[in-house]
Amino acid sequence: VQLVESGGGLVQAGGSLRLSCAASGRPVNFSHMGWFRQAPGKEREFVTVISLNTGSTYYSDFVKGRFTVSRDNGKNTMYLQMNSLKPEDTAVYYCASMRGAWRDPVKTESYDVWGQGTQVTVSS
DSSP, X not given: OEEXXXXXXXXXXXXXXXXXXXXXXXXXXXXXXXXXXXXXXXXXXXXXXXXXXXXXXXXOTTTXXXXXXXXXXXXXXXXXXXXSOOGGGOEEEEEEEEESSOOOTTXXXXXXXXXXXXXXXXXX
């Protein structure tokens, strides 16, 4: 199984972008999928996670009210709608999937499969 992100790009502050994460192959036993981001010189940080079964979500404080995660299980795709973007949102955004039992979603080691990342740049 591979995860492929798309939808990144350059946007002005206050603008919006919608990222997609498509799973190719058969996503056997995926239970949760998440988004992380990594800015230059910084560690990869948790953005949000969604349960593929219930649709329940959890967000980091710095994106609450601005970002919305969703999924389409029929298309094996997860989305991240990003509104009111700020220059500090500039980063490479990665999607990741978790198999089986729930693990701490803010930790990168909780995820089993990662995408290659898509660049998001927000200009001031």
